[in-house]
Amino acid sequence: MPVAGDGTIGKACDVLDQVAAFERPVRFAELLDSSDFPKATLYRFLQTLTNQGMLSYDPERQTYAPGMRLVRLAHAAWTQSSLAPIARPFLDVLSQETGETVHLAQLDSSQVLYVDKRNAAQPIEMYSQAGKVGPAYCTGVGKAMMAYLDDDTLTKAVSQQSYHRFTEKTLTSEAALRADLDLIRQRGYAIDDEEHEPGIICVACPILTSGNRMLGAISVTRSTERMDFNQLEAWVPRVRRVAEQIGAEAQTWRFPELRTKLGNDRMQAT
């Protein structure tokens, strides 16, 4: 489960993930059980991270939880390196046209990270949706994104899926997933036909640069009660167009002051 070394920093990040994974404040002993680190080592990590505000410690209950400094940093991350600020106006349009729930997602270590959302019915909920993660192999956005990964990254991503059977229709093998990805590449959009949650269907399109670098995906979701697949697929051209617009915009987009020239291609942010 641990991502692999990267020295002290990698280990510290692992600890952060581990704390976050509990989805509730955790005690030292609980972490120790689920951890590969020896007691003293884990202890020191928790101390240091708490000290840094990356974790918070509740002295009354003696529990650790992800800290507020992360919220501060994430604000910067969301603003700067997510597609959200660029995509916002387009999502607004799409959600109004369709009247459906719209998601904007990016890939984060082979998982789907929801970055923004429009919910036709209610006003937007804050972090309750942005920052949430989900499986890639059984969601529209996840499959749409995977289909456009380069070979190496794809192989890695495909092998890291859990293939847990959420519903009868969930794809539960690498082979089945790869077949679907081929199909997606052919037609240019992905479908989630109740593969994650029964009664929930969606169509999704990848967001690509002109050089076909995959940046993210958007989807329109509905419940089967309100609409069947043919009706939902009618939205595809719209979704695709919006995805293309976002992709194009992302390409031209620079931060106000930043207008440097393009460089060459080397390191890849995974």
Place this chain on the structure above:
Amino acid sequence: MPVAGDGTIGKACDVLDQVAAFERPVRFAELLDSSDFPKATLYRFLQTLTNQGMLSYDPERQTYAPGMRLVRLAHAAWTQSSLAPIARPFLDVLSQETGETVHLAQLDSSQVLYVDKRNAAQPIEMYSQAGKVGPAYCTGVGKAMMAYLDDDTLTKAVSQQSYHRFTEKTLTSEAALRADLDLIRQRGYAIDDEEHEPGIICVACPILTSGNRMLGAISVTRSTERMDFNQLEAWVPRVRRVAEQIGAEAQTWRFPELRTKLGNDRMQAT
């Protein structure tokens, strides 16, 4: 500026802060200039952090920015260690009653961290507000929180303010601030009388546990055009009551699963 050592992890966090401080994607050389680290050292930090998804690297533009992994972690932080999930319903009520902008803030290394917001006019904006930081010495929530810090923390906090003069009314010295904090402690609420932005006034109350531990603050904000101070101060009892309710709720609050297997857990450590 740097928080002080804490070994490798501390340094890595400093680098994260540094990248975030630019508020835009930043190149290696720019970071190097504003950094105390030697070239090779900084370089390795950036590599490792990028590798870990704590930073993202744009190969086309050769820039670094805070990474998406932070967003994922912050989601957990917001859900678990902020007051936001507890306070949400109360904020809803307060904003509807007053029809004004309502903020929920917590203290993060002597700065104000906005954790949630209600804006009467428009629907909530996502991270655009939550995660944002502001000065403590010249905002209602900031002063309300500082007034209820223990002596040591207060001394540290007071000494770490910038005392930049934003407006004519900004408190620009430790002495002036301390005097105002005394006043706040006396009457139980804080005022921001155009100290941060001209034309913007607010009243704020601290959120305290029964043991007087300070958890955060809430405020109601208005522009002077629409309302003068006497009118705004009329909201104080309401604001205070909501702050008290949140404080009380925070005390009893446990995470869903935690409640069930809580048999062996003392409820109050006092």
Place this chain on the structure above:
DNA sequence: CATTTAGTTCCAAATAGTGGAACATGGTTT
């Protein structure tokens, strides 16, 4: 009161981080 469990501290050995300097690359000037 003895006993278990949870959390904290210590320190010698081992490892991982450090940073000066040399190298690579691509763009610009002479």
Place this chain on the structure above:
DNA sequence: AAACCATGTTCCACTATTTGGAACTAAATG
């Protein structure tokens, strides 16, 4: 075209930091 410069990347001997077994303390349990 050669010399130059700015930016980014790699190397490696030196050293500071991390490591983790074990001993210790504090508090809960029977």
